[in-house]
Amino acid sequence: MKKVYVLFTILLFTLSLFAVTQFVPTEYDQLLLMKNNGDHYSNAKKVQLVDILMNQLGIEPMIQGMLASTLVQYGATTDQLNDLLSKDALVVLSGQDLAVVLGPSKYTSKLVKAVSGLLGSGIYVAQNSDYLLISTNSELLQKCQKGGGKIPTEMEKQFSDPSVWIVIFSPKLVVQDSIFSLKASVKILQDRLVGESVIYSQNEKATMLLKDMKPSKNFDLYKDQNIGGEIFVFGNVSNFASLNTVYQSLNFSDLFSKIPISLAATETEAVQEQFEQLMDLSNKLTGQLAFSMKISNVLEDLLSPQQGQTNQKVANPTIYGVIGGNVKLEELQQALKGQIKTSKNIRYLDLDGIYVSSDNGKIKFYSSVPSEFSNHRGSFDKIMKFYEPQNMPIFVCVDFTPMLEKLLGMNVDSVFVLTSTVDDKAFTVNWYLK
Incomplete structure (x- = not known):
């Protein structure tokens, strides 16, 4: 009983x-x-x-x-x-x-x-x-x-x-x-939100896709000296077509559109559009990419006392991305449109706010003309404490600390970190926000 x-x-x-x-x-x-x-x-x-x-x-x-x-x-x-x-x-x-x-x-x-x-x-x-x-x-x-x-x-x-x-x-x-x-x-948990997502293979095609998502051991694009800011996205997979498949089928365009930077809406939409068009060249890409964005300067300009007294234009976010691939600039122009120009012996594709160069097996995206582009490392050293290049096919990190300092004058250690692992049976994403 x-x-x-x-x-x-x-x-x-x-x-x-x-x-x-x-x-x-x-x-x-x-x-x-x-x-x-x-x-x-x-x-x-x-x-x-x-x-x-x-x-x-x-x-x-x-x-x-x-x-x-x-x-x-x-x-x-x-x-x-x-x-x-x-x-x-x-x-x-x-x-x-x-x-x-x-x-x-x-x-x-x-x-x-x-x-x-x-x-x-x-x-x-x-x-x-x-x-x-x-x-x-x-x-x-x-x-x-x-x-x-x-x-x-x-x-x-x-x-x-x-x-x-x-x-x-x-x-x-x-x-x-x-x-x-x-x-x-x-x-x-006590000081953070924590999430885990796991997709499990249910057929042979899924298993093959997971194999294509496995990281390459020679990934070094994240070391590019132009990478810097507060927002970082690194991709390191064996086959770029797998990123193409996941991007299109899981609608990652929503991720770009929901990046919490309304101040940078035009620039992020432009990057999204160019990235989607670049997917058409996936057979010529290596499956390795690094993307970064700096927006603390935008917040600083926006909140500057002089901003309310003048018609001075607010600074644009600093955007830089690099993708591995042997693609000629003319091929990129055919896919992305725009005009090919030259500045200080550097040929680039002008996409009206986004500038693209291609050389030595690397396609680079800039938010300003390549010969005039400069960036600060920003939170790079901090985010590298969370990153394992040879084990993570996808890595995303946003350091909110400098943004909050510019926005509110507060010294708060706040960060979003997304890591991933993959084997023949499952693709696992872990993230936390603190």
């Missing part, structure tokens, strides 16, 4: 903890499950950068104020919305459609019209008991209301670790002819 009671208690605990999973449809492409959002969000704000963004820069009260003025029109309040958002959440991806389930909350019935009004036409909102369901597709919304699907046992087990906030699962992730499965999680 005691065993039955223990099992019954565990069952009740599980049902109460993951009641939101009753809305998992029988078929889906990806699931994201968030637990105890209110508690985890409070812990996330203990991370200095999150606290600075949400509190000291006033983003949270600004959003709350905007929501309050709209919610009141529907007889709802931000406290009621916060209660709903502070519980659990389920996100379901199916094709191009998305559904979100929030709750449970005793205020759900008061929020249906308000949330529908906030999100506008084309978004479907419904109530099911104390849960709020939102979707971009009415059919997917109905499937979630019907439920009947299951989440993997390992997803539930991960929440036995109280630091785990988010768990993601995809049973089938198709990258052209390669098939993977995906498992990911996000934790909140």
Whole structure:
């Protein structure tokens, strides 16, 4: 009898903890499950950068104020919305459609019209008991209301670790002819957000793609003296075509567009466009690249007292990238367009804000004319403490410290680091933000 009671208690605990999973449809492409959002969000704000963004820069009260003025029109309040958002959440991806389930909350019935009004036409909102369901597709919304699907046992087990906030699962992730499965999680530790994503090979094509992602042992582009600033991206794979496949299929263009530098929007969009066009020449590229950006100078100019008194143009971010490949400048012009020019005996391709040269098996991208380009190493020495060139096919690091110093006059050690490893069975990405 005691065993039955223990099992019954565990069952009740599980049902109460993951009641939101009753809305998992029988078929889906990806699931994201968030637990105890209110508690985890409070812990996330203990991370200095999150606290600075949400509190000291006033983003949270600004959003709350905007929501309050709209919610009141529907007889709802931000406290009621916060209660709903502070519980659990389920996100379901199916094709191009998305559904979100929030709750449970005793205020759900008061929020249906308000949330529908906030999100506008084309978004479907419904109530099911104390849960709020939102979707971009009415059919997917109905499937979630019907439920009947299951989440993997390992997803539930991960929440036995109280630091785990988010768990993601995809049973089938198709990258052209390669098939993977995906498992990911996000934790909140004492002073940082920590994430891990692993894609597992599910067919021979996927295994071959993973082999092409293995790092080369002779990677040295990151040592280029023009690499510097606060933002760094290094790629080192055996076959550049594998980067091309992953980039196109996983839509990494979103990553470029979401780089948190609105001041550099034009320049980053230009780099993105040129990179995508360069992919067409992937058979002539080595699979090795290094990219860097310096924007602290932009923030310094923007906040300069003289800036508000004159029409002086704000400095552009300093951008530099180098890719291994034997491609003539004329071939690059055919792919990227632009005009070939010469300055101080250096031939380059002028792409209206981005300048490209090609020599000695290296294609270089500059934010100014190559003969006039200069850069500071900036955070380079600091980020090299995190980097293992021969073991990491992809490495990303953003040092927020100099940016925060220019922006707020604060000396805060804040950094985002993304590392990766690969073998024949899996590609693993680990990251943290502190």
